[in-house]
Amino acid sequence: MQLGKRKLQILQAVIDDYICSGEPVGSRTIAKKYGMGISPATIRNEMSDLEEMGYLHQPHTSAGRIPSDKAYRLYVDKLMKIRMLTAAEAEYIKKIYEQRTAEIEKVIEQVARILSDITNYTSVVLGPQLNKVLIKRIELIPVDGQYALLLVVTSAGIIKDTIIRIPADVDSGYLNRVSNMLTVHYRNKTFAEVDINSIQDVQKEMTRQKEFFNSLVDALTESIAQKEQTEVYLGGTTNIFNFPEYRDIRKAKAFLSLMEQKDLLYSLLSKFDKKGVTVVIGTENECEQMKECSIVMTTYSIGDKVLGTMGLIGPTRMEYSKAVSVVRYVGETVSKYLTSLFEE
Amino acid sequence: MQLGKRKLQILQAVIDDYICSGEPVGSRTIAKKYGMGISPATIRNEMSDLEEMGYLHQPHTSAGRIPSDKAYRLYVDKLMKIRMLTAAEAEYIKKIYEQRTAEIEKVIEQVARILSDITNYTSVVLGPQLNKVLIKRIELIPVDGQYALLLVVTSAGIIKDTIIRIPADVDSGYLNRVSNMLTVHYRNKTFAEVDINSIQDVQKEMTRQKEFFNSLVDALTESIAQKEQTEVYLGGTTNIFNFPEYRDIRKAKAFLSLMEQKDLLYSLLSKFDKKGVTVVIGTENECEQMKECSIVMTTYSIGDKVLGTMGLIGPTRMEYSKAVSVVRYVGETVSKYLTSLFEE
DNA sequence: TGTTAGCACTCTCGACCGTTGAGTGCTAAT
DNA sequence: ATTAGCACTCAACGGTCGAGAGTGCTAACA
Numbered sequence A, B: 001m002q003l004g005k006r007k008l009q010i011l012q013a014v015i016d017d018y019i020c021s022g023e024p025v026g027s028r029t030i031a032k033k034y035g036m037g038i039s040p041a042t043i044r045n046e047m048s049d050l051e052e053m054g055y056l057h058q059p060h061t062s063a064g065r066i067p068s069d070k071a072y073r074l075y076v077d078k079l080m081k082i083r084m085l086t087a088a089e090a091e092y093i094k095k096i097y098e099q100r101t102a103e104i105e106k107v108i109e110q111v112a113r114i115l116s117d118i119t120n121y122t123s124v125v126l127g128p129q130l131n132k133v134l135i136k137r138i139e140l141i142p143v144d145g146q147y148a149l150l151l152v153v154t155s156a157g158i159i160k161d162t163i164i165r166i167p168a169d170v171d172s173g174y175l176n177r178v179s180n181m182l183t184v185h186y187r188n189k190t191f192a193e194v195d196i197n198s199i200q201d202v203q204k205e206m207t208r209q210k211e212f213f214n215s216l217v218d219a220l221t222e223s224i225a226q227k228e229q230t231e232v233y234l235g236g237t238t239n240i241f242n243f244p245e246y247r248d249i250r251k252a253k254a255f256l257s258l259m260e261q262k263d264l265l266y267s268l269l270s271k272f273d274k275k276g277v278t279v280v281i282g283t284e285n286e287c288e289q290m291k292e293c294s295i296v297m298t299t300y301s302i303g304d305k306v307l308g309t310m311g312l313i314g315p316t317r318m319e320y321s322k323a324v325s326v327v328r329y330v331g332e333t334v335s336k337y338l339t340s341l342f343e344e
Numbered sequence C: 001t002g003t004t005a006g007c008a009c010t011c012t013c014g015a016c017c018g019t020t021g022a023g024t025g026c027t028a029a030t
Numbered sequence D: 001a002t003t004a005g006c007a008c009t010c011a012a013c014g015g016t017c018g019a020g021a022g023t024g025c026t027a028a029c030a
Helices: A005-021 A027-033 A040-052 A069-079 A087-098 A104-119 A172-186 A200-206 A210-228 A237-242 A249-260 A262-270 A320-342 B005-021 B027-033 B040-052 B069-079 B087-098 B104-119 B172-186 B200-206 B210-228 B237-242 B249-260 B262-270 B320-342
Strands: A122-126 A135-143 A147-154 A159-165 A232-235 A278-281 A293-302 A305-315 B122-126 B135-143 B147-154 B159-165 B232-235 B278-281 B293-302 B305-315
Touching (some): A087 A320, A104 A232, A122 A237, A122 A262, A147 B147, A237 A249, A237 B249, A249 A262, A249 B237, A293 A320, B005 B027, B027 B040, B069 B320, B087 B104, B104 B122, B104 B305, B104 B320, B122 B237, B147 B210, B159 B210, B232 B262, B249 B262, B262 B293, B293 B320, B305 B320
Antiparallel strands (some): A122 A305, A147 A159, A278 A293, B122 B232, B278 B293, B293 B305
8 A cells, every 4th residue: 555645634634633632533623723724534534544554553443543652653753844943942042152161061951951951852862971081190189188079081072070089198299199090000991991990100109108098099999980871861751751651640640660770771861872863753762661652862062972861751742853852953963062161 | 636656557567568569558457467466447547647647648439548748757857767877788889989089079970870879869969069168279280282181179188170271372381371370369268259250460460371261260260160059960860761650751751851850950959068968858848849759868088178069869658768878888998988088 | 346324233331120238226135 | 334236427439321522534625
């Protein structure tokens, strides 16, 4: 059977209506709302065909039709109209530029909020993936006598830090020497390549300041571990309650629990690192608990380097056109902003 | 009417049973489970009295009784048995000591998780309240040429930082001068007293490095603002789904939305800053949306200085004995740990 | 041959019982 | 003062029934 023009029109009408109402769509509704000069009976025939072809299905005999994931896929790839951002949306997204700090994590956090505020979906943003990034410098900066700041400067211009305590008899000269030692060893390595125990010089020093050194090694190890397991930022998790399909408390709970499993979210999203917007619909998801959700996501970068992924999660009957346009624009804006910050 | 010993026993039985089952408790149940050699009929009479006195009420005529907030208050103040921590709980709480970093925020974050993990309630921990704390030093530390780290060292030993960008022609000598200037001005002031525009010297400098200075002032202002509006850390927000009274999707949504209103939570919790454990039961809460919840909270401190509040939020039929013992122990442990870290 | 009106059929949903069971309050006996 | 007995109340459960929405099929029509 062929997917003629009329079938496509009807399919689009069903999808549009279902996305907005969440209720199965009947032939009468289509005829009335999207009237294209054909009777409900004709539409019924076409819908019956579409069902046979796997684009629609009925929850029960005497109900209207619901689009299948296959239908959404067609919709996203071919049918969907490209939607422009409203002025208010574009304005809101500009907030990204209002950041004062050069800390990438803060920017990312705000992006998550912006995404969910605009779309009323749940947003997920992965923090910068640092495993491919090169270490430029490691520094121990004395602060206020008893503390030192452990800084790691990377090629992506990202700087993160931990505050550690130092014993009274460690002076700044000593810290300097250790910093230099660490830098010499780790310059141009990735975080994955760092093996803290491998440093010979360091181990010699250890005999002298054993306790301090242990805590330094601990801090560095943890700092590295933390950077390897990227952080996951969420926005608008309770937005899911707005959808009638999540009235069922068990579904809502399942969804929210899923959102709490950061490592799972991370492994789901981090797979997609190609540029442009990716849409994963329902059962296309590998993860069992996500079979009724869709993800619309994109990457963000500094210059050409892809740093992380951001996206929206919602029910499969998502407003794809809106989601795609917002995600695309936010992704581009963030990339531009980060590039302007860190790329010289 | 007097609250005789037997009435108290019965009241306690009702509360204990209701806390654990969530179902209205009938006279038969009491007689059987908590048998004290009296018949259901007698218990009925006593319960009727207790109802008259405002300690119990019935959801409808032919149902068992439910304790009122007044009853819970009596229970918490007088009836409740003090519960010891289990070995496993104590062990779990010890995790606090496993922190590597001296960043107070990281510690707090973990505390929130520990509290909710152990109790299966939702935990709320307010970050350190810095408005009463004195500034010791402000430093701008050059990092990697184009960035500087803005550090604020306070009398509570707390150090927080923001990374800002600096123009190419600002050298470390200049940063040093600015740091010194800021330190001289703000030493021994609280964050609340800081008025960035008040510095005369600073304004003079501004003519020379106007753009940088604006961004510095912005960063400092924001850093201060951020410290004034304390952060709120949550743990186990979805635990609320475990309670049958939150099966109702609207209630669950209301609760979760409440948890997202950090400023409201902050203003609710920050009022209570006396040492020891405070319990606020249902309608004792001023906040309308919390009338069906109880809060069990305590403070944490460095030395004698109270820094913040931590607690558990759950339905009024909370396991108060468990909640109180855990909150107390965690509070004490955190205080001890922080004191050992920051107090010399 | 494609379209459509008509109609019987299916299925969900909400309203409306009657029944069940838990729990009460009252009364009278102990 | 306590308690057994009993009538009464009410929520919850389950079944029936009609309304309404929507379908598929058939036969007529262009």
